[in-house]
Amino acid sequence: MIFTIGYEGTSVHGLLSSLKHNDVDLVIDVRLTPLSRKRGFSKRALATALRERGLRYSHRPEFGCPKDIRTRLEETGDFSEYADSYASRVLVRRMAQVGELAREGRARHICLLCFEADAARCHRSLIAARAGTVSQGATACVHLAAGRTSR
Helix, strand or coil: CEEEEECCCCCHHHHHHHHHHCCCCEEEECCCCCCCCCCCCCHHHHHHHHHHCCCEEEECHHHCCCHHHHHHHHHHCCHHHHHHHHHHHCHHHCHHHHHHHHHHHHHCCEEEEECCCCHHHCHHHHHHHHHHHHCCCCCCEEEEECCEEEC
16 A cells, blocks of 8 residues: 655644554655655654654655745646646656555555645645555555545
8 A cells, every 4th residue: 555645734743643543554755855844854853753763764855846846836826837847857767766665565555745735736646646656546645644644
């Protein structure tokens, strides 16, 4: 199973509660740069908090969204253009890694982590969808938020 979650608008405690409630084993950080102004969400602090609760952490910068694509989204608000750019510049070059995510998602509960609360406006949803396609539907995806889930 592949879950996704964004930490915008939540605390580390809220994030950890959602992950534990859904039996997540491994959190895969898909931010290009795993730094945050929000306390507890930079790489080292987050990895420590997860480890203390029995969860594994892996930073996968190869899935990060390039700055120019993010900047263009901020300028235009056009998520369709963002998705097309991300797919053509990142995902097509990372199909082996997407396949590995799909395999990991079949073996255990993994969760792709990024900042945005709304998965529909974040590249993590594009990664999860591509992993589902690669696995020919064998890997399900659920988007999590503190206190709720959506399919």
